[in-house]
Amino acid sequence: MTIVTVPTTVPFNDLNLHHQRLQPALNEAFARLLRDSSFVRGPEVDAFERDFAARLGVKHCISCGNGTDALYITMRALGVRQGDEVITTAHTWIATSETITQTGARVVFCDTDAYTFTIDPAAVEAKVTPRTRGIIPVHLYGQPADMGPILELAGRHGLWVIEDCAQAHMATYRGGIVGSFGDAATFSFYPGKNLGALGDAGAMVTGRDDLAEWMTLFARHGGKGDHQIEGINSRMDGLQGAVLRLKLPHLDQWTAARRLVAARYDVGLAGIGDVVTPRVAEGRTHVYHLYVIRTARRDALRQYLRERGIETVLNYPRALPFYPAYAYLGHQPEEFPNAYRSQYEILSLPIYPEITDAQQNYVIESIRSFFQ
Ligand SMILES: *Cc1c(COP(=O)(O)O)cnc(C)c1O
Numbered sequence: 001m002t003i004v005t006v007p008t009t010v011p012f013n014d015l016n017l018h019h020q021r022l023q024p025a026l027n028e029a030f031a032r033l034l035r036d037s038s039f040v041r042g043p044e045v046d047a048f049e050r051d052f053a054a055r056l057g058v059k060h061c062i063s064c065g066n067g068t069d070a071l072y073i074t075m076r077a078l079g080v081r082q083g084d085e086v087i088t089t090a091h092t093w094i095a096t097s098e099t100i101t102q103t104g105a106r107v108v109f110c111d112t113d114a115y116t117f118t119i120d121p122a123a124v125e126a127k128v129t130p131r132t133r134g135i136i137p138v139h140l141y142g143q144p145a146d147m148g149p150i151l152e153l154a155g156r157h158g159l160w161v162i163e164d165c166a167q168a169h170m171a172t173y174r175g176g177i178v179g180s181f182g183d184a185a186t187f188s189f190y191p192g193k194n195l196g197a198l199g200d201a202g203a204m205v206t207g208r209d210d211l212a213e214w215m216t217l218f219a220r221h222g223g224k225g226d227h228q229i230e231g232i233n234s235r236m237d238g239l240q241g242a243v244l245r246l247k248l249p250h251l252d253q254w255t256a257a258r259r260l261v262a263a264r265y266d267v268g269l270a271g272i273g274d275v276v277t278p279r280v281a282e283g284r285t286h287v288y289h290l291y292v293i294r295t296a297r298r299d300a301l302r303q304y305l306r307e308r309g310i311e312t313v314l315n316y317p318r319a320l321p322f323y324p325a326y327a328y329l330g331h332q333p334e335e336f337p338n339a340y341r342s343q344y345e346i347l348s349l350p351i352y353p354e355i356t357d358a359q360q361n362y363v364i365e366s367i368r369s370f371f372q
Contacts, residue, residue, distance in 0.1 A: 009309035029242040038238040045241030060212035063236035067188025067202040068095040088136040089119035090339040111336040121149035134160035139168030142289035167289040197240035257353035258288040268364035273371030294345040313348040
């Protein structure tokens with residue numbers, strides 16, 4: 001029997017290569033960290049918080065352990081509690097919805113727009129009840145959600161808005177940067193995100209002094225030496241602060257590289273089979289955390305690419321209402337037609353700043369040959 005192993009010619013991401021290029025600066029940061037022994041928070045983290053807030057043009061940045069904690073802490077700061085309802089999209093990573101449940105509130109899922117994969121504002125309007133407290137739009141895959149109508153309806157109903165920016169560092173909507181629209185916004189710096197640490201890390205940003213003060217206390221045991229409230233332990237490591245701080249000045253260049261990769265896919269995949277390439281809505285800029293195509297032959301295409309050493313991912317295999325974790329809500333596919341259809345058609349192709357033209361051409365040619 002012969003076993004055929006297919007070498008990975010195009011990985012989904014290449015964090016090894018990404019960090020090789022930063023090796024001298026990273027070594028210097030590691031040496032400094034060991035010398036100063038500021039392992040949890042410390043001056044590097046303080047400096048990163050200042051740099052990141054300045055880059056976004058928001059008043060406060062409060063770092064924390066990860067992007068999931070950032071959502072939970074922000075909702076607690078906004079006073080979310082048992083009996084409340086919080087609206088979010090049916091198509092996102094589970095962190096967005098599981099944190100709603102953690103606060104004691106009820107998750108209310110909404111369908112997505114068919115082309116941008118982001119929450120449909122008309123669907124949000126239909127789900128508002130007297131118990132609704134807020135909305136969490138997600139700037140999914142790197143494209144901003146339709147913030148104009150969302151902010152308008154939130155204002156009309158007296159709801160708060162938290163932007164989940166985990167996939168969209170520096171994306172823009174009508175000229176404004178994501179993270180600057182809602183009452184607060186949350187970021188993840190998980191290693192594979194557009195701005196990634198060497199482990200878990202996250203942050204909240206807000207223009208509201210009251211929220212910033214409460215989040216700072218809550219994330220750090222209610223205040224060091226003066227426990228004004230009971231909190232949690234969600235802090236950024238000194239190492240992550242140092243790494244994020246040295247990476248931040250490179251982010252625009254990495255985003256530009258991602259956009260170039262996306263543009264080459266857009267052109268190379270145009271007119272092949274039933275492939276639909278990502279559409280960027282008018283007035284928005286995309287930062288391509290993920291490059292997600294759709295095709296009715298998704299599973300066969302994915303297998304074909306796998307046999308040719310090309311890694312792809314499903315973001316995500318199902319819309320959230322259809323996972324066992326949410327069976328208790330009793331939802332039906334007809335309630336979320338776009339999100340439901342997406343789960344059978346979406347496919348994330350390799351995209352990262354370091355992917356070579358040759359690798360990308362190979363992906364494009366492989367997709368072309370599959371459909372021939
Ligand atoms: C990654 C991600 C999160 C959670 O971030 P972690 O740092 O992994 O906890 C939340 N929301 C979305 C949309 C994400 O992609």
